[in-house]
Amino acid sequence: MIEAGRSDALPGVRMPSRRRFDAATVVVHIAVAGLALLCLFPLLLVVASSFTDEIALARNGYSIIPSKFSVEAYLAIFNKPAVILRAYAVTTGITFVGTILGVSMIALLAYPLSRRDFILRTPISFMVFFTMLFNGGLVPYYILMTQYLNVQNTIFALLLPHLVGAYYVLILRTYFSGLPDELFEAARVDGAGEWTIFWQIAVPLARPALATIALFIALNYWNDWTTALYFIRSPDLYPLQYLLYIIQSNAQAMALQEQVGQIGTQKLPTETARMAMAVLATGPASVLFLFFQKYLVRGVTLGAFK
C-alpha cells in the first residue's frame, strides 16, 4: 500500500494541473490495482468465511461469496464477550499509552542527539546504534524482564519492550537535524529557553515524522503477541493478537494429542469462529492505518528528499 501511494504521488508532482491518461499510466494503474487486489484477496476470504455457515464451509470450502450466509460465528463470540472484550481493552490500552509514552520518549532522546552543541551526542548516538547491531538474545532478555525488572505477568511487561526503538530514534534524529539551525538561533535571540524551543518549534515542525513513528509504534503494540507469549501467564492480561495465536496454536496441539491416543481434550472454536476472531482482531488496525495513511506517505518520502 505504501508502494501504491508513492507511484500515485510521483506523477502528481510532475503534472499538478491535469492528469493525462496515456498508455503507460493506464498500464501502471492496472498493475498497481491488480497488486492491491492480490493483497486484499486473502483478507476478503477471511471476512467471507467468517460469515459462512459452519457446515456449508466444511462442505463447499472457502469462497469469496459465502455459500450460505450466517452470523453464528459472531454470535458465538459475543455470547461470551468477556474474553474478547478484555483482550480488546488490554490491546487498546497498551497501544494508546505505549504510543504516547513511546513517541514522547523517542522525541526527547532524538532531539538532543540532533543538536550539534550537545557534548555527549556521539557516545549516546553510538549506544543507541549499538543496540541495533547486538542484543543479548532471548534468554537474557527473559531473565532481565523476569528476574531483574520483575515485570512478568504485569501490564509493564507488554509496555516496556516496544517503548523506544533505536531505529525510530535514528530516523527522528535525522529529521530534527534537517531543520535549519537559524530557526533555533532566532528563537534563542528572542529569549526562548530550551524547552520552549523544543515544544514550540522542533515538535510542531516534526509533526509528520512524529505521526509516522507513532503509527509504527502503534502497529507494533497492536500486532505484538510474542511479548505476551514470553511474559504473560494470567488470561486477564492476554492481548488480542495473543488470544488469536493461542486459539490457532491450540488446534495444532490437539492434533499432537491425537497421535498419543488422547481424543479431544478441549472444545475448539469452529473454523468460522476462528475467522471471525481474526476479523475482529485485524479490523481496527486497518482503520487505524487508513486514518494515518496521509502522514505515512509524507513521512516515508521525507527521507528521500533530504
Added chain:
Amino acid sequence: MARLGRRSLLRTATQVGVGVLAGVQSLGTHAIAQASSRTPASSPVLTYIYAGSSDQKALPDVEKALSGLAMERISASVKLVTFDWGTFDQKISLANAAGEKHDLYYTAPWINNYYTNIRQEYLLKLEKLLADLAPILWGSMTPDTWDAARVGGSIYGAINQQIFVKPFGPYIRADVAKDAGVEDAFRALTSYDDIGPIMAEVKKYIDSKQGGFQYVTVAANINATETFGYDVVDSGLVVKSTDMAGKVGLYSDTLEYSRAALTIRQWNELGYTPSEPKTSSEQQDAWKAGLSTMMMSGVVKPGGDAEIKGRWGHEVISVAIAEPLLTTAGSTATMTGVNSLSANPEAAVKFLELLNSDVRFYNTLCKGIEGVHWEWDDKASLLIRPAGGKASYADTGYNPNTDWQFGNVFNSYYTARSQVGAWPATADLNRNARPSPLLGFTFDGKSVDTERAACAAVAKEFGEPLTFGIVDPMTQIPALNKALQAAGIDRIRAEMQKQIDAWMAAKKR
C-alpha cells in the same frame, strides 16, 4: 560436566551483562526476587506447571483445596500454573532455560521434549527418590515399563499410567452402518483386507442419499506402523515386534507399507476419499459437519466410542485391528518430571506419590471439588456428574479434562455411564500387550541430527501424498526411498543398529 558448565556460565554471563545495563535499579529488585524465591524449609510451596486451557475460573479454589490436602499429608502446599496447550512448549522451555525454580512439570516425547530436557539437564534423576519416597507409584508399574523412561541408565520422569498401547482400527458411524446394512460385517473385521466391500456398500448408500454425506472417509491413513506390528524408533525406521534380534528396517521399504499405499490409492480412485489432502482441522470439521461416515484408523480403546460421541456428536462403532504392542514411545507418552533446580525435590516426589496413590487428591486436580464442580451420580460405580444440575463440566468453572496429564488415569472417576469399566479394561489391554523387543530402548540421535532433519523433510514431502492416495505408489514409493537414501537414512540406520545391538547385549548380561 561440560553441559552443566554451559548452563551456569550462560546465567552468570547474562547476570553480569544485564546487571550493568539495568544499573542500580536492578539491585533492589533482584534482592527482593531472591528473598521471595526462598521459602521456609518447613512447608514448601510446590509449583506445578502443566498444559491446559488457561481459562479455568475456579483454579484458585482447586489450588486451595489441593494445598489443604497436601498440607495434611506431605506438609507442602501447591501452586498450579497452566500454560495454554499451543504455548506450552515455548513457555516451559524459556522458564527452564532461564533457570526458574518451579518444582514439577509435564514432559513427554511429543511436547516439552523429554529427551531435550534431559540433554539440557533440566530434569532431576528420579529412580532413587521414587523407590524411597513414592513406593506405591513405583510399584504400580512393571520394571519393563519404567525402563521405557530410562535414558543413559537413569529415570527422569514419573510415568502417568494410561493407555500405553495403540490398537488402531476403523470407526464407522452407527446410523450409517445400520442403514447401509454393513454393521455385522464391520464388527467381524479382523484386517483391512476385508474392509473394501464394506466401503463399497457405504459408497452406494452415500450416493443414494444424494448430498448428505461427502466422503466414505475423509482420511484413509491405514499405514500407521503399529497397525502392522512395527515399533517405529525414529525417522521411519522400524523393528518388527516378532523380531527378537532387533533388526532395523525402513518402514517405507516394507511389503506392508506398499500394500497399504496401494489400497489407499485404490480407495482414492474409487472416490471413497477426498480428491486432495485435508488438514487435521479440516478432517475434524468434516466429521463434525457429518460429511464423513468412516474413520479408517483411530486408537480403539475402552470408552473411546463415548469420547468420539462427545466430540463429534455421532454414535460410532469401532473395531481394533492392530495387535496391541507395548513400545517405549507408548509408555512414555505422558510423564511428570521434577525440575533439576527445584528447591524441594523430596517434597516434589512425595507430591507425585500423593497424586498417583490418593484417589481423592488426584480427582480434585482432575475434576475439581466435590459438591462444587462435581457430585456423585452413582458412587458404587465411581460415576460422577457436573454439580448443581449444570449441563456440562465446562459450566462449573473447572474442567481441565486432561486426567492423563496429571497421573494414573485408572484412579480417575468416570464422567459418563458408557465409560464405566473402561479403566480395568485398559489396564488389561496394557498388561496383555505384546512387549516390543525394543521396550525400554531409546535412540540417541544426536550424532545424526542433520540426517534426521533431512529425512523428516523428505518423509513429509513424499509421505503425505501417499497417505492420501493422490499419487501412484508404484512410482512414488521408490522415489521416496531413493530420496531418503540421498538424505542419509543409511547413516541413521547404522547408528541405530549399533545402539540397539549394544543395548541388547547389555540386557542379556
